[in-house]
Amino acid sequence: MAVSVTVEREVIEPGETTYLQDAWELKERIRREEGVLKQRRGFFTDAYRRSTVHAYVTAEDQLIGFAAVRRDGYILFLAVAPEFRGDGYAKRLVAAVAEDHSSVTCHARTTNTGALGFYEHVGFERVRRVNGYYEDGGDAFYLRLGEGDLKSKLSRFVGL
Numbered sequence: 001m002a003v004s005v006t007v008e009r010e011v012i013e014p015g016e017t018t019y020l021q022d023a024w025e026l027k028e029r030i031r032r033e034e035g036v037l038k039q040r041r042g043f044f045t046d047a048y049r050r051s052t053v054h055a056y057v058t059a060e061d062q063l064i065g066f067a068a069v070r071r072d073g074y075i076l077f078l079a080v081a082p083e084f085r086g087d088g089y090a091k092r093l094v095a096a097v098a099e100d101h102s103s104v105t106c107h108a109r110t111t112n113t114g115a116l117g118f119y120e121h122v123g124f125e126r127v128r129r130v131n132g133y134y135e136d137g138g139d140a141f142y143l144r145l146g147e148g149d150l151k152s153k154l155s156r157f158v159g160l
Contacts, residue, residue: 005058007089009096012053014071019055020048022063027079036112038136039077047076054096056080056089067093073101078115094122094145104145109138119143 012018024044031038039047051068058064065080075097080090098104108115110129120126124143133140 007056007058007064009092010055010057011096012055014050014052017049019053019057019063019066020045023048023053023055023066023068023077023079026063026066026081027077030079030082033082034114036109036115038134040135044077051076052100054093056084056093065089065093067097069097069101073097073104075104075106078106090118091122098145106143107133107140108143109134109140111138116141 010018024041027039027044030036048068051070053066053068055066056064063081064084066077067075068077069075075094078090078093080093094104104124105127106119106124107130108119110116123146125146127142127144130140130142132138
């Protein structure tokens, strides 16, 4: 029997630290289980504080997903708890970013096939490969959401 969960989106403005610890713990859980989203805590904390964060939270204040975004529409972090994947939260997070920005970009590790598949599914294009992008020497793809009206492009995925 499936259990219904009430989830709402919140926007955390730059300078605020609401859900910072929860976001770190979610990111670290994904890192441990999947070997992705590796960052130093200080880097993550500073980036989170400087970003606008779109967060999905249950009625019990459980953070289930978030996107931390710079002022220029660059997605620094995008994470959804594994048990909530497939329910459209990541697509809605990208759509929220696209509503606020004329350009949406990010990097994804070349070996992170799950992230690359997701980004390409919602309309991101590989712009270039960046060798040695990550601190551990790992390579990345620089991705950009396709040109045109971003809102209408994403609406078919998330029903905007």
